[in-house]
Amino acid sequence: MSDTLISIRGLEKAFGEQAVLRGIDMDVHRGETLAILGGSGTGKSVLVKHLVGLLDADAGSITMDEGEVVGLGGKHLYAHRRRFGYLFQGAALFDSLDVGENVGLGLKENTSKSDDEINAIVAEKLALVGLEGIEDKRVAELSGGMKKRVGLARAIAMEPEVIIYDEPTTGLDPVTSAVIGELILSMKKSLAITSLVVTHDIPLVKRVADRAVLLHEGKLIFQGTVAELFASEHPRVRAFVTGTVPVSNGEAQ
Amino acid sequence: MTPLRSTGIYLGRQVIALLEDVGALARLQGQVFRFTPQLFRSSRLFMEQMLEIGNRSLPLVFVVSIFSGAVTAVQASYQFQAWVPLVLLGSTVFRSVVIELGPVLTALVVGGRVSAAIAAEIGTMKVTEQVDALETLSIHPVRYLVLPRFWAGVIMLPVITVIADILAIMGAYVVALLTIPNMTSHLFLEGIRLQFYAHDVFSGLLKAVFFGAIMTMTGAVFGLRAQGGAEGVGQATMKAVVASCLLILVLDYFLATVLFQVIFE
Ligand SMILES: Nc1ncnc2c1ncn2[C@@H]1O[C@H](COP(=O)(O)OP(=O)(O)O)[C@@H](O)[C@H]1O
Ligand SMILES: [Mg+2]
Numbered sequence: 376m377s378d379t380l381i382s383i384r385g386l387e388k389a390f391g392e393q394a395v396l397r398g399i400d401m402d403v404h405r406g407e408t409l410a411i412l413g414g415s416g417t418g419k420s421v422l423v424k425h426l427v428g429l430l431d432a433d434a435g436s437i438t439m440d441e442g443e444v445v446g447l448g449g450k451h452l453y454a455h456r457r458r459f460g461y462l463f464q465g466a467a468l469f470d471s472l473d474v475g476e477n478v479g480l481g482l483k484e485n486t487s488k489s490d491d492e493i494n495a496i497v498a499e500k501l502a503l504v505g506l507e508g509i510e511d512k513r514v515a516e517l518s519g520g521m522k523k524r525v526g527l528a529r530a531i532a533m534e535p536e537v538i539i540y541d542e543p544t545t546g547l548d549p550v551t552s553a554v555i556g557e558l559i560l561s562m563k564k565s566l567a568i569t570s571l572v573v574t575h576d577i578p579l580v581k582r583v584a585d586r587a588v589l590l591h592e593g594k595l596i597f598q599g600t601v602a603e604l605f606a607s608e609h610p611r612v613r614a615f616v617t618g619t620v621p622v623s624n625g626e627a628q
Numbered sequence: 629m630t631p632l633r634s635t636g637i638y639l640g641r642q643v644i645a646l647l648e649d650v651g652a653l654a655r656l657q658g659q660v661f662r663f664t665p666q667l668f669r670s671s672r673l674f675m676e677q678m679l680e681i682g683n684r685s686l687p688l689v690f691v692v693s694i695f696s697g698a699v700t701a702v703q704a705s706y707q708f709q710a711w712v713p714l715v716l717l718g719s720t721v722f723r724s725v726v727i728e729l730g731p732v733l734t735a736l737v738v739g740g741r742v743s744a745a746i747a748a749e750i751g752t753m754k755v756t757e758q759v760d761a762l763e764t765l766s767i768h769p770v771r772y773l774v775l776p777r778f779w780a781g782v783i784m785l786p787v788i789t790v791i792a793d794i795l796a797i798m799g800a801y802v803v804a805l806l807t808i809p810n811m812t813s814h815l816f817l818e819g820i821r822l823q824f825y826a827h828d829v830f831s832g833l834l835k836a837v838f839f840g841a842i843m844t845m846t847g848a849v850f851g852l853r854a855q856g857g858a859e860g861v862g863q864a865t866m867k868a869v870v871a872s873c874l875l876i877l878v879l880d881y882f883l884a885t886v887l888f889q890v891i892f893e
Binding site: 424427428429453454456457459460461463464465467468469470471480481484485529530533 | 669749752753756757758760761763764765766767768772
């Protein structure tokens with residue numbers, strides 16, 4: 376048996392009339408890289424936002440090391456969030472701060488470290504993502520790929536146990552995407568971290584993931600290893616993996 | 629559906645939306661007060677916000693104050709005609725500026741800019757997930773974003789109002805001397821001295837404190853609830869400005885009632 380870190384059971388979420396998650400059951404194992412797959416707008420971001428309490432579940436439970444996450448509030452929620460690093464789809468860097476301040480903000484606000492200590496950590500994290508010495512740059516000066524990397528440096532600044540990558544390569548050119556893929560691998564190696572990678576980038580899945588789940592119409596229609604993913608006979612899974620229109624099987628037109 | 633029924637449903641929705649806004653504002657205000665002991669942690673942001681409010685408002689306040697003071701002098705002397713002793717001009721100008729014109733005109737001018745700027749800043753952060761990013765860094769957005777802006781508004785508005793009052797009275801003084809026959813510097817100042825009440829000044833500044841709270845809180849509440857890209861930010865900004873102006877005028881009435889019909893009656 377693998378060592379389960381996070382366990383999701385019967386997770387449901389609707390926005391008004393629109394049911395986005397309709398009963399999700401899945402586990403995240405300690406130290407693995409799990410790909411969360413699905414088409415645009417299927418609720419991948421909604422799913423991972425529940426893990427850090429950015430959204431409240433309508434039903435179901437999420438446990439991490441046996442502690443319930445759904446319904447956490449106040450300082451318990453903030454303590455829980457400190458176990459995560461979150462790389463947002465659009466990087467979500469703070470426009471009003473420079474690169475160094477972006478990476479160091481969590482440390483500045485949550486720890487009693489001195490400015491010098493924080494600057495040293497910021498320099499180290501920026502080096503880890505291959506961006507030494509850009510502390511003083513404004514966010515507006517950065518390219519898309521650089522923003523993602525700064526976002527990653529910010530996400531790992533407080534040494535999280537789990538990193539959530541929300542579409543880390545979407546909108547990037549293939550070379551930059553490959554660089555991000557290498558970074559995800561090196562994060563895993565150097566920090567011994569559990570990684571959740573939300574994506575529909577199949578080469579990235581091949582490159583970095585150990586296991587994968589596939590979200591479709593509010594449910595997981597596949598969970599298993601990456602080898603099983605590529606061997607799956609399920610028409611929708613095959614369609615997703617090969618990037619083709621689903622074969623007609625009664626439900627498709 | 630009958631027109632009456634659909635109008636009823638429309639009005640009902642508007643009332644519900646209004647109650648939601650009021651509820652959100654009250655909840656946010658509660659959070660701001662709860663986080664207030666931690667204001668020292670954001671002292672730099674707090675200073676920055678105070679400077680920003682000052683920079684944003686002073687040029688406009690300058691022009692608006694001088695001219696509104698000048699108009700008050702002209703208007704008062706016209707209304708006095710020969711019936712009211714000219715010595716009362718100074719006190720009339722002074723009291724209307726300090727109690728009402730200074731605080732309210734300043735709040736309307738500054739409030740439009742400040743609430744719009746706050747709604748746009750925070751709204752942009754909301755729709756680009758920067759607010760979520762704060763949350764994932766275990767930083768409460770209300771403490772980090774709203775708290776310094778709120779207290780900066782509460783402190784800066786009285787300061788700006790004092791400046792506006794002085795400018796307006798100077799404007800009135802100059803115009804009175806230049807345009808009213810028989811008006812002298814001594815007469816104008818004597819009028820002010822004759823009916824100077826500290827509680828007039830206090831009431832005006834107390835109003836300014838409340839107006840500073842309103843303009844920052846409306847900006848924050850609509851910014852934090854912005855949804856759906858640039859268009860959502862635009863809507864939040866517009867709502868914030870309208871709400872700020874309306875609430876300033878409504879609150880002015882209630883404060884005037886409480887201050888002059890209950891407390892200093
Ligand atoms: N805060 C929200 N309020 C309302 N609807 C939302 C919200 N967040 C996401 N949705 C909706 O949920 C659906 C799934 O969104 P999302 O998880 O972002 O998709 P994706 O799989 O592309 O990440 C979309 O239809 C989106 O419009
Ligand atoms: Mg998404």
